[in-house]
Amino acid sequence: MSHSSPAVRRVADWDFDQLSSLAAEHGTPLYVVDLDRVAENYERFASAFPDAHVMYAAKAHTGRAVLETLLDAGADIECAARGELQRAIQAGADPDTLQYTAVNPPDADLDYAAELGADHPGLTVTGGARDTFDRLEARGYDGRVAIRVNPGIGTGHHEKVATGKDAKFGIPYDEVAELAEDLRERFDLVGLHAHVGSGVLHDDLEDHCRAIAKVADLAREVDDADLEFVDFGGGFGVPYREDEEPLDMDVVGEKVREAVGDLAAQIKLEPGRYVVADSEVILTGVNTVKETPEATVVGVDASLATLIRPAMFDSYHPIANVSAPDRAVEPVAVGGPCCTSADVFCTDRPVARPEREDLLAIGNAGAYGYELANQFHSQPRPAEVAVEGGEPRVVRRRETMDDVTRVEREAEE
Template identity: 55%
Template structure:
């Protein structure tokens, strides 16, 4: 594997941060974009152990240089498109700032994400607020930001005619995008396949009527939007994505006669290989399929990647506190749990796991079940997973944790959320301190 600008000096094939790339990586990717995928084995063990010593356990680590690499690779595959980062994957301010430096916009699923993007310095003309059955407080916040001029140029995407009426009641007559339900979904789990779910978007045969209602209320209809789902990775998913894009292209052409569209937003959902043997997403194939399916539309293409930009840029570090031999497996208890990383409990998701303490010291291998401290049988990160033989005090790294990790963390069992450290230009810093019990209880009256 070629040297990554985001990696650290070590014995496992990674190079120094900032090292000059002397050719394409094993994937054939250009240097600026880095290799197509970073595996958990590519993280330097000494660096991870040092971060554990500095910031405690459990802690998230996010490599901002890798986020930039992922963005550049995607932007090269979609040279004529605007890239808007789906903030729900990881709404850390440092991520917004890094991607803003690269020229990315931000797609926000809540008013809170809008505020955080603006606070990070993202210009409002690159902020899209995708309102899905928005609570009143969300609409109040966003419209107030727009009225005050803080977000004068943001775009609100609506998926229901009700939302148009609620915006009009609040005096909003700014930029509007209509989200269409394409009737076809895709993704890694049924819970994230949005394209065919009635919750999301306006039925295609009602989209133009909703746009007319918005125009009559004085709003400027500037785009149409659709999204198939999250974690699109295999051929079947790509076929569904292609069909979704074709359908939203048809809607955009229907809009042409009545509205001067600036953009057609085909969502995100680009997947990453969580399992070690899975191949990277064929990004060029996705880009080609997207352009071909969209067809001739007189508007700019917008894509909204989330996990693709941040997933392999992050790991979760956690200490082993219990090693228990049972007739069926070796149970490893760690101090992270489903409150720290919820994806395995919610979706049955696979995350690679590595014993970084045991690297290179000749330990044997065991089949282990890695569990957290939560009193729930769902609090399991892996079952029967081969790992270097553990002892209490070892540090495990859980890979591909940069997306939907901290964002989905909770205080269940009154457990404080972890710290987050960031790596950038060869140095580490604390981006978000660890919560304390008093942080949790301070809201009680």
């Protein structure tokens, strides 16, 4: 594994011949994840923070093949829900190494965490509300806990991911010191945690580091020598647009260490998007090309059920014509088969002119791609193929209509 691997993988860097073969064999829409790239991204990030404990934020992509790859690479796993804890364990994670960040946790999630902690005292539960700690105590849990801090500073690519200033997330900054004293009487308080946003690139780095410095100051106030760790979350972005530059992780590492300053507790970091975003593409077939006075509309078989980020976050995802990359480029709108104007991947986007039966690739689909896939319009979710060492294998089969309707049929039995 080389620390010098390219800092970003563009959609044009994929092997178009292999992608065409995979689409022909497995159909479209199809997710294709490069597990070697997942490991390379993790290694590059970890190399930039040699003294930190680097965990992978599972919510970005909980596919078993991805989790197994990262566990093999030496990553621990941070989970934000009961299902993620279960999936990490099924992938081979030691429950004593897991960190569970509870956000308004349902009773069933806390029940599971309390039971898991009883058998695995290394589990750490991070709470962002006083109620969460009270509910844990009511379940007999007295193990390792961390406080999620709301630093009042949010960063990232969209207001919906700027968690550091969202009241939903974390204990208000000025209340943490008092809460820490209370929790030390009831649990094993081992850390502080903060996550201020997602998709942070160079323009957001100053604010990101300002939030990190603020949390580090708070750690010293509550006696960092008595804490095992201070977790500064993730949020480090990748360039989705072709003209955006990737983060220089060596520079980022220096800036983060400068922001943290002297700290007795260990630094923890939780990259998610950075590790998986550019490791995956979606392959989709063109079924319709319609000329209108306003635009050339290209219809594809992928939809917002396949990739919801453009509809949810107005996210940019690069698109390439795999079938004819050298064809003349012209501006097009690309949309799916859902009956809503939100089902559009791009408008007025220069793409090598698509024709019916062409294959397109939608890039940077690894982070929150399959995680947010759904069955809108009763569309079965796509298959996913993993490539490792150049060899492909199916890691998620394509859903069928039987899968879509199974829960209803079983309810009637």
